[in-house]
Amino acid sequence: MTDLKERKKRKKRGRKPIDPDKLTQLRQKRAVRAVFARLGFYRFDADFKFTFDGRTGDIDDLFLAENILKRISKIVLFTNKDFC
DSSP: OHHHHHHHHSOOOOOOOOOHHHHHHHHHHHHHHHHHHHTTOEEEEEEEEEEETTEEEEEEEEEEETTEEEEEEEEEEOOGGGGO
């Protein structure tokens, strides 16, 4: 009986606060997914990285509707030579 009382008295941990930048990214990602869902696209999770012509990219999602395929890339990193 005392074990049950001790369990109830234990303090619960609160959630860790989310970094504001990550929260903004999460909201933006949800908004983009919602727009494509409303347009009738189906989402496929395609989280992978690639390098093309000296640039590194990250594809996060693929959206498919009939014969239309749309890829969503979150980040593309450029080298210094791209800005010269």
